[in-house]
Amino acid sequence: MADSARAAKLAQRIKVVVAEALRRTVKDPRVEGLTVTDARVTNDLQHATVYYTVFGDETAQSEAKIGLERAKGVLRAEVGKNITVRLTPTLEFIADEIPENASNLEALLRVAKERDAKLAELSATAEFAGEADPYKKDEEDADEA
Template identity: 85%
Template structure:
């Protein structure tokens, strides 16, 4: 078993190699809009998971997935040539959900901001039900304290 620091370094190296391999070696037009976002390698260095995003709609994402599966052998060969481990890890490609999650989070933040603005507008002309400071102490006579 390799240590996790070595696996992390290898994962970063695989990320760069796969991205360069997509740009140089793979001539499939379906993979042109792919951005490799992350890679993770198991501690035994046998399996690598490569995360990617695709610019485009659902059909572009489906086409990119098919293109990546078709180019998996070429990309694994590129990885094998450029890393120094005894066995070349298998490659699995997973669509990265971070952009989708980020857009959902932005929508939630936008909704919260709108609600805060409405609440601020309601509170603008509001007055206190009682005194503005209900804990105000009455003026004490100056008796030396």
């Protein structure tokens, strides 16, 4: 059984090999706008999961998934040629959720900024609830001091 450091190195190499193979070897127009974002390999080096993003709408994403499934054999052969392990790992392609997570985070930041602006506006016109000096002393205490 391989250690996790070797699996991480192999995953990085698979990521590079798959990205290069998509750019050079695979001529399918469905995978042209595809970017490989990450790869993970199991510790036994038998299975690799490749994460990708696609620039475009839902139809472009579904077309890219179909294109990747059709090119899976060619990509696995390229991986086998470029890595030095006894068995070439099987490839699984999963659409990365980074763009969706980033858009959700941007929306949350926008809402927080709007709330901060409203709070700053309210605090600019706010007045004290009581007198200006809450520690005001009685006149007798002031004479003693």
